[in-house]
Amino acid sequence: MTDRRPEPQPVAAQIWKRDFPYEAAAEEEVTRREFARYLVAGAGALALGNVGLAAWTQLRTINEGEPRAIVDAASVEVGGTHLFRYPTDADPAVLLRISDTEVVAFSQKCTHLGCVVYYEADEHRWHCPCHEGNFDAETGDVISGPPLRPLGRIDVETRDDGMIWALGRDTGS
Ligand code: FES
Structure with missing residues (x-):
């Protein structure tokens, strides 16, 4: 076969x-x-x-900067601002006292092209004069203009000694 x-x-x-x-x-x-x-x-x-x-x-939610006392809370009136530098001397920052108990702080660098923002009390917002960018005063979120990202937030707290402390800058946003 x-x-x-x-x-x-x-x-x-x-x-x-x-x-x-x-x-x-x-x-x-x-x-x-x-x-x-x-x-x-x-x-x-x-x-x-x-x-x-x-x-x-x-x-990622990385906080930059070491906790540091910024200013005596009693020296910043409600609706007032205080300029400081955080986390390094090359980083302009600003805090706003919203009420007796509430304080917020942000990097002063606009997230569009890095110009300095300032507080407009009558509009209750952060304003960037370079290209008319506007940010929410309390959250730092973009309201209008070319910026796409919110302002860099700095965590702050008022301690028992009456000082406002910066605790770290949030780089996660
Ligand atoms: S740099 Fe702020 S809007 Fe352009």
């Missing part, structure tokens, strides 16, 4: 090689298909990197 199992069929590339048995110049170098594969793999790696970076910037 004879073995009638079918012969293994050559794949298309082997058939092509058998029918046209010549060597092309640079045949061993990267083929178009391999090049496309590398491109897809590279694009995939870049996309994954971007997703990871976006997730990291969304999740």
